[in-house]
Amino acid sequence: NSLTGIYGNGLKAFLFLMVLCTVWIPVATAQPVPNSIQQQFNDYNELLEQNNFSDSIVGYESIVGSGFESGPLYLNMGIAATRMDSLGLAKYYYLKARNFDEVRLAANDALDFVNYELGRRGARLPELAWTRITHFLFFEMNHIGYVVLGLILINLGVIFYVIHWLRDYLKQINRYIGIALFVTGFIVMSGAIVIYSYSSSYSEGVQIQREVQVRNQPTMDAEIIQTGYEGFRYIIDMKSSGDSEGWYYVRMSNGSRGWIETNHLKIL
Secondary structure: OOOOOOOOHHHHHHHHHHHHHHOOOOOOOOOOOOHHHHHHHHHHHHHHHOOOHHHHHHHHHHHHHOOOOOHHHHHHHHHHHHHOOOHHHHHHHHHHHOOOHHHHHHHHHHHHHHHHHHHHOOOOOOOOHHHHHHHHHHHHOOHHHHHHHHHHHHHHHHHHHHHHHHOOOOHHHHHHHHHHHHHHHHHHHHHHHHHHHHHOOEEEEEEOOOEEEEEOOOOOOOOEEEEEEOOOEEEEEHHHHOOOOOEEEEEOOOOOEEEEEHHHEEEO
């Protein structure tokens, strides 16, 4: 059976299970959890159980503001936002929670639910293949891992090239393998460095308002290019946005570019 809407039985069952699974999970991270943080977390969990969603989010945000983050923390914030029918904000929190191994599966399930509900509201935008590639290169690619891989290949290439000097057996093959590994490693390493350097000027944002106008200039009276809907994800050009206070220059998933007010987005 399909879900019946934000206040339907499907949502209630889903959220009930999510709360049971997460609301009393200790704030788990690689660093020790201060007792004061754990106590605050438990206090805000009680607010969540009492359906005091707005105050629980304010409380959780205060923990994040103190410099402490965890998967259960963001997951519970997403649950509270979902119960408030603020699905764009919930999507933001679940995307943050997905970065933590201990709650990744639960966060992905929650994201599937939120995206389904947003889709029921017609909040879908075609995504270009180039946008998907850009998103991977900028926000998902392990740049450091590719740099390390490149260095390994370069060193292997040097080893094979030296071997071709020292041994006559398969001399030419070792030479070609050495050159191929060195060139491949250099391309991988330099490519990862260039992409990382370029991507540092960009961020990703999630729209938290129901409906927002994307304009061709950073002013309220500028021409409207397109309408953005709650839950839309944008690539934000932080460098181009720097000179326009209160506005972000964004690229939408369908390739459209324009300006959107900063208070309508949460940056991941």
